[in-house]
Amino acid sequence: MYRIGLGYDIHQLTTGRDLIIGGVKITHEKGLLGHSDADVLIHAIIDGMLGALALTDIGTLFPDTDKKYKDADSTVLLGKVYEKIRQKGYTINNIDSNIIAQEPKMMPYIPKMKEVLCKILEMKHEDLSIKAKTNEKMDAVGQKLAIEAHSVVLLKKV
């Protein structure tokens, strides 16, 4: 049996923050604003995983009113959500995702992101797709005010 989930996230870019996407620190003069480390890709993947089993969403599970999640490492949150999925008897069949950023270039960091995420999610590299594109200078993302991410997650009953 298979279950599919859709995830989306967006964070504002701001000075004085590290840019962390897919569990990887990216060299850039700005970072993403958020209660946790604001890892937009991991948040989109978490919401895809939770959505596949109708287990609410990241904001419900890890509320930004909870001090425990201040500057939280999103790879840790991802591990917790993966554990939830496993407890329900599911594993991940495959994930497809998009990072949408006008800058910086994501491509050089994608192999490392795959390494980090595949390890946490016990997946093969060929089952995790991370694609990157710009927003053709349009809207908040295109004007370098924000970075967004989308994911589709397919779970498989073990």
Ligand SMILES: [Zn+2]
């Ligand atoms: Zn987020």
